[in-house]
Amino acid sequence: MIVFRADGNGEIGSGHIMRCLSIAEEARERGACCRFLLADGSMAGAIEGRGFACDILHTHYRRMDAERGLLEPLLQQYRPKAIVVDSYFVTAGYLAWLGRFGDVTYIDDLAAFAYPAKRVVNYNIYGPGLNYEGLYKRAGVAKPRLLLGPQYAPLRRQFQNSPLREQPQIVRSILVSTGGADPQHIALQLAGQLAACPSGGGYEYHFILGAMNPDAGRLKEAAQACGGRVILHQNVQDMAGLMRQCDLAVSAAGSTLYELCACGIPTVTYAVADNQLLGMDAFEKQGVMVSTGDVRALGKPAEALIARAEEVAQDYKKRKSLAKKMQRLVDGNGAGRIAGQIK
Numbered sequence: 001m002i003v004f005r006a007d008g009n010g011e012i013g014s015g016h017i018m019r020c021l022s023i024a025e026e027a028r029e030r031g032a033c034c035r036f037l038l039a040d041g042s043m044a045g046a047i048e049g050r051g052f053a054c055d056i057l058h059t060h061y062r063r064m065d066a067e068r069g070l071l072e073p074l075l076q077q078y079r080p081k082a083i084v085v086d087s088y089f090v091t092a093g094y095l096a097w098l099g100r101f102g103d104v105t106y107i108d109d110l111a112a113f114a115y116p117a118k119r120v121v122n123y124n125i126y127g128p129g130l131n132y133e134g135l136y137k138r139a140g141v142a143k144p145r146l147l148l149g150p151q152y153a154p155l156r157r158q159f160q161n162s163p164l165r166e167q168p169q170i171v172r173s174i175l176v177s178t179g180g181a182d183p184q185h186i187a188l189q190l191a192g193q194l195a196a197c198p199s200g201g202g203y204e205y206h207f208i209l210g211a212m213n214p215d216a217g218r219l220k221e222a223a224q225a226c227g228g229r230v231i232l233h234q235n236v237q238d239m240a241g242l243m244r245q246c247d248l249a250v251s252a253a254g255s256t257l258y259e260l261c262a263c264g265i266p267t268v269t270y271a272v273a274d275n276q277l278l279g280m281d282a283f284e285k286q287g288v289m290v291s292t293g294d295v296r297a298l299g300k301p302a303e304a305l306i307a308r309a310e311e312v313a314q315d316y317k318k319r320k321s322l323a324k325k326m327q328r329l330v331d332g333n334g335a336g337r338i339a340g341q342i343k
Helices: 015-029 044-049 065-078 092-098 132-139 186-196 216-225 239-245 256-263 274-285 301-313 316-329 334-341
Strands: 002-006 034-038 053-056 082-086 103-107 119-122 145-148 173-177 204-209 230-234 248-252 267-271 290-294
Touching: 002 015, 002 065, 015 034, 015 044, 015 082, 015 103, 015 334, 034 044, 034 065, 044 053, 065 092, 082 092, 092 103, 145 334, 173 239, 186 204, 186 216, 186 230, 186 301, 204 216, 204 239, 216 230, 239 256, 248 256, 248 301, 256 267, 256 316, 267 274, 267 301, 274 290, 290 301, 301 316
Parallel strands: 002 034, 002 082, 034 053, 082 103, 103 119, 119 145, 173 204, 173 248, 204 230, 248 267, 267 290
Antiparallel strands: none
């Protein structure tokens, strides 16, 4: 059995859970039984909907060390061969303790300390540039197997081996993805800005509403005020298909960027949290995406995002270059590569 310890809720979004689900599905295809352990039930429905059982600890996701007493009997019961952990709130002591019950794989973004684990995955575009070697050497901790770079991006199977995309000369539809929770209410601000602009640049906007978006009701009202130029999508099953229907994307700098890369959709990205800044900057510096910056520092983020999107929409040469680099970077097979390492 492989046990996944991850969380998702209205505060931290759904990204940690979604990438673990992709790995779990690949592991299941290889014959493994997978189970999720969660602090709370916010994402239980999404996990069970993908065919996996889960246990809810009824703890606080920020206080992982305090959950050991509840976690231990479950680990003793399941006797996992491997444990996959995806959380920013782990400590070295917590990971070392988990190692008593199975081989630990840690999904990392930050290189915050020398994680005591059998393997560490950092699939981010900036992952290979982080000094893990020095981090472990300075800490005097045995270096784990490192799986670094976008080739390990744990995407769903629908994103695997996408054909090279031909960029249209004229952009007609723009995808908007603001993350699972959208704590900065960016989708609502964008819809309001589009409602205030009669023409909307002539583009059709497709908004993906995350499972925990707090503004769903108000967004439906805003979409109606846009006269059909804003289409809302909830509970999307074929995300790759929806992305491929669009010519351009505006997306928060989370895991969705790697899905957009696999599909070759030129993207304007932005950050809404500190943990997104490294990725946003790296995508722009490597010429893979266009950044609008940290929206928390922008006075009118909706105006800035729409202006940048329309600028890129009108630059066919730029879009063609971006898409080519994106699909070179991500082939969609990262979850299978990770699952193949967890034996």
